[in-house]
Amino acid sequence: MLALVVALTGSASNIVDDWWWLGALALVALAAAVAERMQPPSRLRAAAEMALASIVVGLGFPDAYLALPYLLLPAFAGGLAGGAVGAIITTIIAALGLAAGDILARNALLDLGSMGSLAAWLVIVFVTGAIGAWLIRQENAQAADSERYAAAYRLLSELRVVSRRLSGGLDxxxxxxxxxxxxxxxxxxxxxxxxxxxxxxxxxxxxxxxxxxxxxxxxxxxxxxxxxxxxxxxxxxxxxxxxxxxxxxxxxxxxxxxxxxxxxxxxxxxxxxxxxxxxxxxxxxxxxxxxxFDEVRELATREERQRLAREIHDGIAQELASLGYLVDDLLARTTNADTASLATTLRRELTRIVTELRHSVFDLRSDLDREAGLGDTLAGYARQIGTQAKLKVHLSNQEAQERLRPEVEAELLRIGQEAITNVRKHAKARNLWVTVNVNPPSAHIRVADDGIGLRQRPSNHYGLDIMAERAKRIGATLMIEDAPEGGTAVGVSLGPDYEEG
Missing domain, CATH: 3.30.450.40 (GAF domain)
Incomplete structure (x- = not known):
């Protein structure tokens, strides 16, 4: 910054009569450099440099007008060292130093024209200090985030060790x-x-x-x-x-x-x-x-479901939709009957896959409504699926004011959603019955349809295995049987003495 002042002064040598202030400013810069090597940055050091520099500029005014850019340096240092307070203090010191130097040199205040120019520079000085304060705040925030993440990682690591040592874990x-x-x-x-x-x-x-x-x-x-x-x-x-x-x-x-x-x-x-x-x-x-630990795990699971939904929606679903447009273009251009038949089959399959992906995104984004409760959340899900699959939905919801534990509600919701999704995918049903009875600590959910039943469904039981794992995790009983309505009934019961109402 001192080199810039020297360059500006040299370019205006024909209108500058006195040069003493430039040497004085060089001494101030030398003292600031020595102090920087001897002690860490501080508001006091930035304030002292600003006081000396502004007084020198005030004493040498108006010839020292070209030295005003030097004041930006201690202002920036004040913002870095003291934040917003440091920026304000250095700006006030700059104004007082300029006024004091001018009064000492001329025994009078500046004229209105010069005061207007200096006021504009004081605004620039404050903005420079504010920029320094903003930069140090951003750096501190990043450092604090890093420390918090490191502390959270250490805590989770310790919890994992403790969980393995405890006979019952952290359940x-x-x-x-x-x-x-x-x-x-x-x-x-x-x-x-x-x-x-x-x-x-x-x-x-x-x-x-x-x-x-x-x-x-x-x-x-x-x-x-x-x-x-x-x-x-x-x-x-x-x-x-x-x-x-x-x-x-x-x-x-x-x-x-x-x-x-x-x-x-x-x-x-x-x-x-x-x-x-x-x-x-x-x-x-x-x-x-x-x-x-359970709350952290629940939040992580919820965030992961949202992330997967975004990845599917913005990734493979969009790519398959684009591929469908290419198949549509092929159908419009081809004159070969066999090619048109194959393209039609391919387009139908792409539409089915994209529809399933959209249903998957909907499932991943469907979360437990903390205000409505388990029954209302599952009922809303059933209505949405019923609308998409053209199913007539019959709902029965009896839910007490008391709530189950959050992790139990979440597992029961996922079991009910999986059962409803299976009806949409495999049952070929016209009606869907969803019954929810919740009276903590007991609960019962039943999902039934009038479709093709268990015997004619695909042999892939992955979804049923997941439901069984979820039920076992919360100590519930899962039942899958032929329904009196003619299709399949999936029931999950929680509580040893539960009786279905």
């Missing part, structure tokens, strides 16, 4: 059942449940012992549960003929991440309950880790 249900077993070993428990909070503040049972008839529904409104959750200490109260209800908070540090609710015949001693609550703290840490 939330297995860990919850382990906590209930520990509580059952310390108390004479008639029935118990481990509750965790989900979106909307609703508590839902992650695991139960001794009953699954919805006895913990509305637990977030139970005063005993609220007392234990809020105060982070065990709570109990009489429960009529059932004896007493005991609630043990699951604590991680200063937070409550869940609660064990148990009905016991006799009142337990406070010291015993406190000791039992302390014994579950380690299990609470593992459970929270497993729930977090």
């Amino acid at each position: 939330p249900v297995t860990l919850a059942e382990g906590i209930l077993d520990r509580v059952g070993a310390g108390l004479d428990v008639r029935r118990s449940a481990l509750l965790v909070r989900r979106e909307g503040g609703v508590l839902f049972p992650l695991a139960e012992r001794g009953g699954d008839d919805g006895w913990v529904a509305g637990a977030e409104r139970d005063p005993v549960v609220l007392d234990a959750w809020t105060n982070e200490v065990p709570a109990w109260a009489p429960a009529g003929r059932r004896g007493h209800r005991v609630v043990l908070p699951l604590r991680v540090g200063s937070r409550t991440i869940g609660a064990v609710v148990a009905d016991v015949p006799d009142q337990a001693l406070p010291d015993d309950l406190n000791e039992l609550a302390r014994s579950t703290d380690e299990g609470a840490v593992r459970l929270e880790t497993a729930l977090l």
Whole structure:
């Protein structure tokens, strides 16, 4: 920058009378270079350089007007070192230094014309500092992202090691059942449940012992549960003929991440309950880790489904559609009957494949509606498929206000979607029946059709195997049988005592 000032001054030597300010500015630049080698960049160093340089320019004004571009350098350095604050400080110092230098040299302020020119340069000085502040902010943001990704990778690596060492891995249900077993070993428990909070503040049972008839529904409104959750200490109260209800908070540090609710015949001693609550703290840490791991896995799965949908839509689907246009052109040009017949068959097959790819994209993008719930989401999917495949859809949806665990809802949704997709692909049906009954922790989904039935379907059972794997993952039972309607019925039931309504 000093070389630029020298070049500008040399080109205007015929109108410049005094040159002393150029030497003074060179000394300022030399001092700044020495300071840069001795200490890291800072707002103080940029402010000092700006103060000295602006005073020199003010003292040498108007001959030193050509030295104004030098002020951009400390302004940029101020923005890099101090961000927006640094840019503002160096601009203010530049204005004060120019005014002070001019007053010292001439005992008067600049005339209006000169002040207008300097004001324009001060704006340029501020913009230069702002550019430096923006650049350092972008660099810091990238560095912070890199650090966060590195930290997340380390955490996931540690979780993988921990998961392999734990006997039950990082499965939330297995860990919850382990906590209930520990509580059952310390108390004479008639029935118990481990509750965790989900979106909307609703508590839902992650695991139960001794009953699954919805006895913990509305637990977030139970005063005993609220007392234990809020105060982070065990709570109990009489429960009529059932004896007493005991609630043990699951604590991680200063937070409550869940609660064990148990009905016991006799009142337990406070010291015993406190000791039992302390014994579950380690299990609470593992459970929270497993729930977090499950959430990360769910988000990753959802993002991967969206990515695959984009890849299919923007890639192979577009390529096949373009190939179809070429076949159409061939059909329009050919005069050979055999060629036209083959091209027609090829065009029909391409249309079928593109249609299947579009259905696949739709399936991948169909996700669980967190507001509507499992039944409404599956019903919307069935209507959409029914419209595409010209099926008459019959829906029955009985869903309680309480919700299943998110991962269970997701698996049940995929099983129902796969069953509906199989009807569209293979059944050659006219009617589709979809029944959804959800009463946590139990659920039942039935998809039936009046098509050709199981015996005449293709031998490829890959889709059925996937449904069986999904059902096994959540502890559900999958049933595939001939339907009374004349086609096939696929049912998935969750909960050992479930009875189809």
